[in-house]
Amino acid sequence: MLLxxxxxxxxxxxxxxxxxxxxAKIQSVELSNGKAHVFYERADDEECxxxxxxxxxxxxxxxxxxxxxxxFALEQYVNDRPYVASSFMSAAIAKxxxxxxxxxxxxxxxxxxxxxxxxxxxxxxPVKGGEDFLRKLFEPLGYTLNVTTHLLDxxxxxxxxxxxxxxxxxxxxxxxxxxxxxxxxxxxxDNDKHYWVTEHEVEKLLEKGKDWLDxxxxxxxxxxxxxxxxxxxxxxxLEVLVSKNEEDTELLDAxxxxxxxxxxxxxxxxxxxxxxxxxxxxKDVLLHAGCKRVVDLGCGEGRLMKLLLAERAFDYVLGMDxxxxxxxxxxxxxxxxxxxxxxxxRVRLIQGSLTYRDKRIEGFDGATLVEVIExxxxxRLTALERTVFEFAKPATVVITTPNAEYNIRFPDYKxxxxxxxxxxxxxxxxxxxxxxxxxxxxxxxxxxxxxxxxVDVEVxxxxxxxxxxxxxxKEEFLS
Numbered sequence: 087m088l089l090x091x092x093x094x095x096x097x098x099x100x101x102x103x104x105x106x107x108x109x110a111k112i113q114s115v116e117l118s119n120g121k122a123h124v125f126y127e128r129a130d131d132e133e134c135x136x137x138x139x140x141x142x143x144x145x146x147x148x149x150x151x152x153x154x155x156x157x158f159a160l161e162q163y164v165n166d167r168p169y170v171a172s173s174f175m176s177a178a179i180a181k182x183x184x185x186x187x188x189x190x191x192x193x194x195x196x197x198x199x200x201x202x203x204x205x206x207x208x209x210x211x212p213v214k215g216g217e218d219f220l221r222k223l224f225e226p227l228g229y230t231l232n233v234t235t236h237l238l239d240x241x242x243x244x245x246x247x248x249x250x251x252x253x254x255x256x257x258x259x260x261x262x263x264x265x266x267x268x269x270x271x272x273x274x275x276d277n278d279k280h281y282w283v284t285e286h287e288v289e290k291l292l293e294k295g296k297d298w299l300d301x302x303x304x305x306x307x308x309x310x311x312x313x314x315x316x317x318x319x320x321x322x323x324l325e326v327l328v329s330k331n332e333e334d335t336e337l338l339d340a341x342x343x344x345x346x347x348x349x350x351x352x353x354x355x356x357x358x359x360x361x362x363x364x365x366x367x368x369k370d371v372l373l374h375a376g377c378k379r380v381v382d383l384g385c386g387e388g389r390l391m392k393l394l395l396a397e398r399a400f401d402y403v404l405g406m407d408x409x410x411x412x413x414x415x416x417x418x419x420x421x422x423x424x425x426x427x428x429x430x431x432r433v434r435l436i437q438g439s440l441t442y443r444d445k446r447i448e449g450f451d452g453a454t455l456v457e458v459i460e461x462x463x464x465x466r467l468t469a470l471e472r473t474v475f476e477f478a479k480p481a482t483v484v485i486t487t488p489n490a491e492y493n494i495r496f497p498d499y500k501x502x503x504x505x506x507x508x509x510x511x512x513x514x515x516x517x518x519x520x521x522x523x524x525x526x527x528x529x530x531x532x533x534x535x536x537x538x539x540x541v542d543v544e545v546x547x548x549x550x551x552x553x554x555x556x557x558x559x560k561e562e563f564l565s
Contacts, residue, residue, distance in 0.1 A: 087139075087140045087142075087174070087175055087209070087210070088137065088138070088139055088140075088207075088208075088209045089137070089138040089175060089179075089206070089207070089208055089268075090127065090135055090136065090137050090138075090206065090207045091105075091135070091136045091138075091204060091205075091206055091261075091264070092133065092134065092135040092136075092204065092205040092206075092207075093133070093134045093135075093202050093203070093204055094132065094133050094134075094203055094205075095202045095203050096131055096132070097131045098129075098130065098131055098132055098133050098134035099129055099130065099131065099134050100134075100194065100197055100200075100202070101134045101136060101202070101261065102126070102129060102134060102136070103191055103193050103194045103197060104185075104186045104191050104194075104197050104198070104261045105124075105136055105183055105185075105186050105261070106183070106185040106186065106191070106192075107124045107126075107136065107182075107183075109126040109129035109134070110129075111125075112124070112125040113125070113182075115178070115181045115182050117140070117142075117174065117177060117178060117181065118177070119142055119174070120140065120141050120142040120174075121140075121141045122138060122139070122140050122141075122178035122181065122182050123137075123138075123139045123140075123141065124136065124137065124138055124139075124182050125137050125139070138175075138178060138179070138182060138183075140174055140175060140178055142174055173272070173273040173276070175208075175268075175272050176268070176269045176270075176272050176273050179265055179268060179269050180269060183265055186261050186262060186265055187262065187265045187266065187269065187294075188262075189262045189508070190463070195463055195465060195466050196439075196441050196442070196466065196469065197261075198260065198261075198262060198463075199260060199408045199439045199440075199441065200260065200439060201258050201259055201260050201408070201410065201437065202258070202259070202260070202261065203256070203258055204256070204257055204258075204259060204261070204264055205254065205255070205256050206253075206254070206255040206256075206264065206268070207252070207253070207254050207255075208252070208253045208254075208255075208272070209252045209253075210236065210250045210251060210252055211250065211251050211252070211253050211272070211275055211276075212249050212250055212251075212275065212276045213249055213250075213251055213275045213276070214249060214275070214276065215275075216249070217233050217235070217251070219275070220233060220251065220253065220275065221233075222303070222304050223271050223274065223275065223304060223308070224255060224267075224271070226302055226303055226304070227257070227267055227298060227302070227411060228257050228258070228259065228410055228411065228414075229255045229256065229257045230255070230256045230257070231253065231254070231255060232253070232254035232256075233251055233252075233253055233254075234251060234252040234253075235247050235248075235250075235251055236248050236250045236251065236252070258410065259410065260408070263297070263298075263409070263411075266294045266295065266297075266298075267298070269294050270291065270294050270295055270299070270308065270312060271308070273311075273312060274307075274308050274311045274312050284319075285319060285322075287312070287313060287319065288313065288319050288322055288323045291309065291312050291313070291323055292323060292326055292327075293507050295308075295327075296507075296508060297409055297411065297412065298411050299327060300327040301387075301411070301415050305324070305327055306324060309323045309324055309327070360538075360539045360548055360549070361389075363538055363539055363549075364456055364457065364486050364538050364539075364549055364551075365389060365390045365393055365456065366393070367484075367486070367536075367538050367551060368390060368454045368456055368484045368486065368551075369390070369393050369394060369397070371452075371482065371484050371551075371553050372394070372400070372451075372452040372454070372482060372484065373397065373399055375451070375452060375481070375482040375555070376399075376451070377399075377400065377450075377451035377452030377481070377482055378399070378400060378401045378402070378451050379400075379401060379402045379404075379449070379450045379451050379452070380394055380400055380402070380403050380404070380450060380451065380452040380453070380454070381403075381404040381405075381406065381447050381450045381452075381453045381454075381478075381480070382394070382403065382404070382405045382406070382453075382454050382456075383406055383440055383447065383453055383454065383455050383458065383474065384406070384407055384408075384440065384455055384456070384458035384461075385405030385406060385407050385412075385413075385416060385435070386407055386409075386412050386416070387412050387415040387416050387419055388405060388415070388416030388417075388419045388420050388435075389419070390454060390456055391403055391405045391416065391420060391433070392419060392420055395420065395432065395433060400432070401432065402431075402432055402433070402434075403432060403433050403434075404433075404434050404435075404436065404446070404447065404450070405433075405434070405435045405436070406435075406436050406437070406438045406440075406444075406446075406447060407435075407437065407438075408437065408438070408439050408440075409437075410437055413435045413436075413437060416435055417435060420433065422435075440455075440458070440462070440469075440470045440473055440474070441462070441466050441469035441470055441473060442469070442473065443472070443473055443477045444473065444477075444478075447473075447478045448477060448478045448479070450478065450480045451480060451481050451482065452480055452481065452482040452483070452484070453474060453478065453480040453482070453483045453484070454483075454484045454485075455474070455483070455484070455485045455486070456484070456485075456486050457486055457487060457488070457549070458485075458487075459485060459487050460487050460488060460509045460510060460511055460512055460513075461508055461509065461510060462510060463510045464510065464511055467521075471525055471528075471529075475525055475528075475529040475531065475554070476529055479529070479556065480556070481555070481556045482553065482554065482555055482556070483531070483553070483554040484551065484552075484553055484554075485522070485551065485552045485554075486538055486549050486550065486551045486552075487512075487513060487518060487549065487550060488505055488509070488512045488513075488548070488549055488550075489512075489513075489514070489515055489518075489537075489545070489546050489547060489548060489549055489550045490512035490513055490514050490517075491514050491515060491545040491546055492542065492545050492546060492547065492548050493505065493512070494545060495542065495545065515535075515546055515550055518535075518550055518552065519535055519552075522535070522552040522554070525554070526554060530556065530557045531554040531555060531556055531557060532554070532555045532557060533552055533553065533554050533555075534552070534553050534555075535550065535551065535552050535553075536550075536551050536553070537549070537550060537551070538550065538551050
């Protein structure tokens, strides 16, 4: 079974840095029933194609009690597992490309959030549901598909088409997003796994699908197939996904994933309250500052933008996010298709990275980064600081981030455990204030701090907020 990933965005060899595999070497990793080999078909500035080749041992499958089913008694001896892209491919992706799948790149960290024009080829992929099902899985994520079907036996064309396809996918996407989609959806196509599915698989599914699965139109089918139709596990995963995307409750925040000392109803109420408080706090700061033109950096699915657009005081609201899928969801949430031409002149959504200077976010009165900075590796914060405070330089900047001191109040608290698997760090109040004060001093801002949410006397509030005010020339001179 073969997977190729091609990048034609110059310099194309940036792909090799993200995959953490040297173009001049053939590298192999051990799998439970074979090996995965990584090498490059081509690697230059114009085009870089990485190849993941799986060599599954058929004898090893039988020895290790490989895929067993109820279809027929000899399935463990007569099956397609060594020759098709299945859960073995997902396991190989996780092991061979773990650094890229987890959103890390030591040598060029700025590449992690950069979208590339990527092309993927899978040969061959077994699909229960045919081409229509393939399109239902990948097209909502922005992919264009080239699907080639294969005859069951070319010598006997009357036997018709097989369930095997060669699939080519194209998308403008980050490498991490691409790998997370493939990791989840390849075994979903096949609806069969080579290992026993436990509750740990629920965690892996929610982790790899955290930025897209809750809004996917086929999420129920994806969950059930991924978890091999184990109803209790599927229901557990779907409860999380449905709550994240519920229009009426706006359950977005992952701070309460572990749960507080409350029943289900109380917990939902607390999630709504704390997340609403963050958004309302940011909005109120901008209103009080008299901001007219506002940019929401890391706008996600547009929840804060929806609040801002409801206020006539804001003449123009721009939302920027690295995730194209999140921007699509924001567009649907804001119902932009219903806007008049005059209303549309007040709002815009753009794709971009906070670690690169972008003239489109310059010239604004106010800017917000609500629960954003903790998703970046700390070394990349310097680039964000320059992007926001040196180049964009809005008059008012609102930043919120989790208060790490509050984590001990979670019932499953463990030292070093963060609230969300995608968080790169979580700061104490002192650490956050030290970072923000240094920025204010360097870029001529005044900064003030306040808690967000109910305050615990000992550990503070769940979240913390910094409000930066750009000094006037006179204030700067006096200081």
